[in-house]
Amino acid sequence: MKQSRAFANGQIEATSAARVGLMQIVNPTRKNAITAAMWRAIPEAVHWLHVEAQVRVILLRGAGAKDFSAGADISEFTELRKDAATARVYEASNSRAFAAIREAPVPVIAAISGICYGGGFGLAAAADLRIATEDAVFAVPAARLGLAYPADAVQDFVRGLGSQMARRALFTGASLTAKELHACGFLSEITSADALEAQTLTLAEAIAQNAPLSLRASKLAIRAVELSDEDMLREAEILGAQTFDSDDYAEGRAAFAERRRPVFTGK
Template sequence: MKQSNTFATGFIKAFCEAGTGLLVIDNPQRKNAVTAAMWRAIPEAIHWLHAEAGARVIVLTGGGTVDFSAGADISEFTELRNDAATARIYEASNSRAFAAVREAPVPVIAAVRGVCYGGGFGLAAAADLRLASSDAMFAVPAARLGLAYPADAVQDFVRGLGSQMARRALFTGAAMKAAELLACGFLSEMTEPDQLEQRAQILADTIAANAPLSLRASKLALRAVEEADVDMLREAEIIGASTFESEDYREGRTAFAERRRPVFTGR
């Protein structure tokens, strides 16, 4: 059964079917620019998808057929980001959105087409896997606007792009092509524009068919290694050890013996 929900008066949409979640930044008239209300809604939507709708994987994408996201809605900056005090409040909601993607207990796939700038680029960088169409363009224009990118989100650029490309992106503000980001390892795959949705769906469905506890343990272990977090690594080890007592492990062994596809329940 397909489930759906909307947030931020419909500008953030969430869908889930057969364990595959879809989170849509839906503001195509403004190149899917993210308003303050949308930033606040992203963590809510991600929580709803995995905790209530039962998503085992989430695909993050932009509404319409042209762009992923132009980033934060600059038209709000005069009121909501006009000095250090208001900027701190605004950037806290940015950081919570990036963290919700990064720390989601299920894998998050960013499917990128067209413009992927600023905060949109940050959301993609926080995802676990990234696919892009060959026409996608990426940039962090903060330096060209006279502001600094949120420091706690820079880590995602460094991890995804590598040290040199992250510096290039942040220092120059210049746009980079999908082919460049495929070459540096930021993207796991580059597709033709008309194939992006299909390729993202195939990847998501493949992940959703696997054991949820295994996915959770793997994502946590990967984060622990990247962030050099000993406590997180220990938590991943505990979850990993619990899989050997799970119903899904028994189902996996049985299905292998019976030469059929396993049906995992997350228990």
């Protein structure tokens, strides 16, 4: 059953169908720039998709099939990011949005086309998997605006881009091509603009067919390794051990023996 919910006056849209969640950034007249209200809405949308709609994977994209996101809406900076005090409040909402993507219990796939700048680039960096069109362009223009990028989000750039490419992106503010980011491992695939939607949906559906408990344990283990977090690694080990007593493990074994596709329930 398809479910939908709008956040931030419709500028963040969440939809679920067949265990696949879709979250759209909807501000196409401004190249899907993200307003303060939209930043605040992103954690709400992730929560709704995972907890209420019970999706097993989230697909993140910009509306309009042209641009992923130009990043934070600079037109708001005069009031909402005018000094250190206001910037701290503003960036706290940024950080919560990045964390919602990064820490979502289910895998998040970013489908990237056109412009992917600043905060939009940050959201993509926080995702688990990234597929982009051949003409996608990436940049972190913070240094050209005279401000610093949120430190917690820089970690996502370093993990996704690698140390050298992250430095290049942050120090120069220059644009990077999809080809360059595929070469450094930030992108798992590059595709044509016409094929992006179908290709990312195919990947999302393949993930959604797998056991939710297994996906959650794997995502947590990967994050633990990336962060060198021993406590998180132990938590991932506990989750992994729990899968052996799950109904899904019994279903997986039965389906394998019967040569059929398993039907997982997340229990």
